[in-house]
Amino acid sequence: MAPLYSPAAQLLQTWNVSPPPFAGGDTTTVLPSTFFDLIFMHFHPVQRVFFYDFPHSSHHFISSELPSLKHSLSLTLSRFYPLAGRLLMRAGGKPELVFSAGDSVTVTIAVSSDDFHELSSDHAREMSRFHPLLPKLIEKEVLAIQVTIFPNSGICIGTTMHHGVGDGATYSHFMKTWSAVHRFGELAGFSMVLPPFFDRSEVKDDRGLERLFMDELEEFKGGDGLDKWDLHGCNDVVLVTFVFGRERMEKMKKKTLSNCSVYALACGYMWSCLVKARRETSKKTVYFGFVTGCRARIEPALPTNYFGNCLGICCVEAKRTEVVKEKRLAAAEAIWEVIKGLEEGVMDGADKWVRNVYKYASERAMTVAGSPKLGVYDVEFGWGKPKKVEIVSIERTGAVSLTESRDGEGGIEAGLALPRHEMEEFVTCFFNGFMEEIGGI
Structure with a gap:
């Protein structure tokens, strides 16, 4: 992929990170949306940036940290594999989060010339300066990640996640799992956090909210x-x-x-x-x-x-x-x-x-x-x-x-x-x- 440039960032490379192959071979998993998911289906994606002090060169990060960061993400996706899937809007039906073998999360690596310490401060900062630190979702993706290096100053991990697939608790669960696996290794990292619970049948809809919310979302669409x-x-x-x-x-x-x-x-x-x-x-x-x-x-x-x-x-x-x-x-x-x-x-x-x-x-x-x-x-x-x-x-x-x-x-x-x-x-x-x-x- 050709490098892209902005006043504050240079995009170096893009990867597609998949979970390791499942023991059972090719699989497709479907998570149907619940009425809780439908509420947020039309919201803008949730975008967060994590700033970390890292007073080393770009070369040091790329050679010593980046391979492990991608590997730990792949391992984490073995548990959170729906995040590598695609959100499909079925005609006349409710949205479904579908994961098939080979699906992946897009990860980009960039270098920024902006001021790391000012961006990670509390005082007024132009919102436009944060935009180069965040990836966009493409082709029905639900999660994208960008790692931006500020040479000899710090690292920024920017994430974009579709709100229709998970709330803040789901997101923080994923991020804490990924960081634990990267920091402590697969066995120790996974032992520190619970695996995600996927059973949507546990969400009871005795009030008929799913049908109501789907009708209302259709009603509000286009306004x-x-x-x-x-x-x-x-x-x-x-x-x-x-x-x-x-x-x-x-x-x-x-x-x-x-x-x-x-x-x-x-x-x-x-x-x-x-x-x-x-x-x-x-x-x-x-x-x-x-x-x-x-x-x-x-x-x-x-x-x-x-x-x-x-x-x-x-x-x-x-x-x-x-x-x-x-x-x-x-x-x-x-x-x-x-x-x-x-x-x-x-x-x-x-x-x-x-x-x-x-x-x-x-x-x-x-x-x-x-x-x-x-x-x-x-x-x-x-x-x-x-x-x-x-x-x-x-x-x-x-x-x-x-x-x-x-x-x-x-x-x-x-x-x-x-x-x-x-x-x-x-x-x-x-x-x-x-x-x-x-x-x-």
Whole structure:
């Protein structure tokens, strides 16, 4: 393949990495989509970048690390083989994830001339600088990987995954398995993590959601859909990381009336700042959306290592005047009320999930990508813990990305992508105005 060039990256080579041949010879495996998968079938792919310090030359990485990285990926795909398959949309039927012997994951290797340390920092960085670090999905692929070398500085592993085949728990399970196999070898690495659980028959559809969601996805196809969230291609979009340390979270918690979780506090604070920054005073009602893990909450419960999507859609609506109040964390408390209600029945209102997604897109609601529970900073290939992890696809989904804190002290990192002028307003709200009203934290 001929090298491609951009102002910041040079693509060196592309490989197709397959799982080792199965003992039984040629096989085809079909995983039918569940109603949980259908919710996300039309979402933009989820794109993450993992930055690792690696103060060595490109030649050193290519000769000493890259062969093992490809081999460990192949071994990992022996367990996660559907990720090497193709997502097929059957005419008149539901999508199916189909793996046949010889299917593969596309892996590219590139060298970047950009500033590794600046890209992996917290301050405002142009979203366009992340695009050369991420691969595109082609020919019905569901996963693609790019490894980018920053000579004598670091390594970036960029992944693009179709949201219709798996959620954050499935993705992090795959990445933790791959990094463990690369770091410790096949036997030791596999012994550290459970194999994926593929049995889709365990997902019960007593409410007829599969047929409903397929009809609704067909209904929404061709309209504005999710595009009102999409900032890709807009001028001057920047990504900023906001850090909620444990001490800051404790101070915020004392200001609430209902002992909110740290998740609700971080989400509510970001939501409030965004509503204030947009200055859309004509809006009477504002919206916030997040997902909740359903594996342990449905009947029968699914194992933690279930492969696929298993998320419920949660919706929060509040008066704009309440969300922007400066002496109470009303936004966090509104989110916390919805979270508490999940214990009574996570599937209540499930028939509205797809419609609510499109409604919230039309309102440009803030949503959430990722979760502090996924433990993405535990994805360690042997070069030390990631220096930084970003969800770049929040540029297209109107989401704030959440991860656990890098320092392991119980805090939360929140990433946000906005046009620069809007981000400047947001930063002012975050650091100066609203902060001072809750005690100068």
